[in-house]
Amino acid sequence: xxxKKIQRLGILTGGGxxxxxxxxxxxxxxxxxxxxxxxxxxIEDGFExxxxxxxxxxxNRDVSGIVNLGxxxxxxxxxxxxxxxxxxxxxxxxxxxxxxxxxxxxxxxxGLDALIAIGGDGTMNICSKLMGLGLNIVGVPxxxxxxLMATDYTFGFDTAVSVATEALDRLHTTxxxxxxxxxxxxxxxxxxWIALTAGLAGGADIILIPEIPFSWESICxxxxxxxxxxxxxxxxxxxxxxxxxxxGEVVKSFDVKRTDAKQLGGVGEFVARNITEKTELETRVTxxxxxxxxxxxxxxxxxxxTKFGHLACxxxxxGQFGRMAALQxxxxxxxxxxxxxxxxxxxPPNHAMIVAARSLGTAFGDxx
Ligand code: F6P
Numbered sequence: 001x002x003x004k005k006i007q008r009l010g011i012l013t014g015g016g017x018x019x020x021x022x023x024x025x026x027x028x029x030x031x032x033x034x035x036x037x038x039x040x041x042x043i044e045d046g047f048e049x050x051x052x053x054x055x056x057x058x059x060n061r062d063v064s065g066i067v068n069l070g071x072x073x074x075x076x077x078x079x080x081x082x083x084x085x086x087x088x089x090x091x092x093x094x095x096x097x098x099x100x101x102x103x104x105x106x107x108x109x110x111g112l113d114a115l116i117a118i119g120g121d122g123t124m125n126i127c128s129k130l131m132g133l134g135l136n137i138v139g140v141p142x143x144x145x146x147x148l149m150a151t152d153y154t155f156g157f158d159t160a161v162s163v164a165t166e167a168l169d170r171l172h173t174t175x176x177x178x179x180x181x182x183x184x185x186x187x188x189x190x191x192x193w194i195a196l197t198a199g200l201a202g203g204a205d206i207i208l209i210p211e212i213p214f215s216w217e218s219i220c221x222x223x224x225x226x227x228x229x230x231x232x233x234x235x236x237x238x239x240x241x242x243x244x245x246x247x248g249e250v251v252k253s254f255d256v257k258r259t260d261a262k263q264l265g266g267v268g269e270f271v272a273r274n275i276t277e278k279t280e281l282e283t284r285v286t287x288x289x290x291x292x293x294x295x296x297x298x299x300x301x302x303x304x305x306t307k308f309g310h311l312a313c314x315x316x317x318x319g320q321f322g323r324m325a326a327l328q329x330x331x332x333x334x335x336x337x338x339x340x341x342x343x344x345x346x347x348p349p350n351h352a353m354i355v356a357a358r359s360l361g362t363a364f365g366d367x368x
Contacts, residue, residue: 006032006317008039010055010107010115013072014046014080014123018144018156019297020305021072021118027309028116028140029063036317041110042073046119047126048080051102055110067302070295079257081126086257094257104133114316116309118142120154122259124324124341131322131337138316139324139337140308144292147191150340151326155305160187160292161197164237167288168202172235179232181223181275181283185240185268187292190249192239192347194292199237199362200353206234206363208271210241210249211347212354214365219271220278222363227281238271240264265289307332 009032013021025042032038042062044054066073079086085099107115114136117127120143127137141148144160164186175182184204188194192209199207206222208214223234241249241264252265265287272283297305308325311332315323323334347354354364 005319006036006038006113008041008111008113009313009316010041010043010110010112011058011074012043012046012050012115012117013074013076013142014117014119014126015076015078015143016120016293017070017072017076018142018293019070019159019295020155020301021076021142022066022069023297023302023305024118024140024142024155024309024312025073026063026066027306028313029058030060031310031313032317033060036313038317041112045075046077046080046123047082047103048077049075050106051080051082051085051099053102053106053109055106067306068296070297078122078259079255081122081259083126083129084259096256100130100133103130104135107135114138114321116140116312116316120145121148121341121344124148124337128337128341136316136319136321137337138312138321139340140312141324141326141340144187144194145189145191146193147189147344147346148340149342149345150324150335152329153304153327155297155301155308156293157193158300158304159295159298160194161201162298163292163295164194164198164288165201167286167291168198168204168235168237171286172203175233175235179282181234181236181272181281183236183238183268183272183275183283183285185238185265185285185287185289187289188239188241189264190241190344190346192241195237195239195242196347196351196353196357200357202235202237204235204237204362206236206365207357208236208238208242208365209347210239210243212349212364212366213243213245215245216274216278218367219363219365220275222367223275223281224279236271236275238268240267242267244270304332
């Protein structure tokens, strides 16, 4: 048993869910219970639950047998930013208020020595502000988008890419059978990591990502060129955040309760419609959406999540707050949360995957 510096450790999962969250919860809780004889307090539904005081002590049996389980046993929410908290007003309308003092109150009420926050850039930004109010926090990076700085990978990304790749493989055969242009829209928010990686793995002919502006002429030329060469089908993998030549990202809806009000979605349909109008080729669209976030994590994500959770608990126990577990090369190391949120990690246009894909004939819609 290590020297006992923490007695009560809070844990929450914030933002959109992703495969591997339960593997982190398990690793944090088991390390805390086994190595530090500490109690673990689960906070339900992310910061929304923290503001409202929805918390419960976790037992060993709560975290047993969940390494392979998708979702999160704690629940999560992307509408609980304590500084942007939706609250019903006297007139029945939803107002946005600062509820951060409730978080501090509940942290103290439950006698927490530290909080492990598992989340993406939104969660880490909130953590950084809560540390300013005196909370001891250690972060664990999660998001299928892989857009968090200071870590090579977030857990959840590998699973999302595997699901998208399998979908592309399946779409490939039906595209070829019917001589169609199949457009597949994947998540990723403002970063193109999922589209690029799955597109490369699934042999997409065209990959459209937010970081590379595309033109209709360029993508239409590519599909027509393929069809005159006898390749009468094409696979297009488009990131939901790809920017259309005649506008910005395609936004499905706005929700003021979210920190980022924009809900992206619909670019696949837009791309397909333009290809059909401009080339007369037949197109079909598949939006993978939340399929990329659901279900069991891959072995890679389970192992990464477990290493992250173990390190995060150790950092909390050692009083190394303000840090986040990160993957750098083959090592899981602590980094400063402030370095992780300095800016979004976007795909560099000269990334090795892009260079290789271009050499293989994959188009990005910017070719002259
Ligand atoms: O950040 C993860 C993510 O899945 C993004 O890729 C996507 O834009 C967003 O969350 C969708 O959020 P929601 O679950 O609110 O639809």
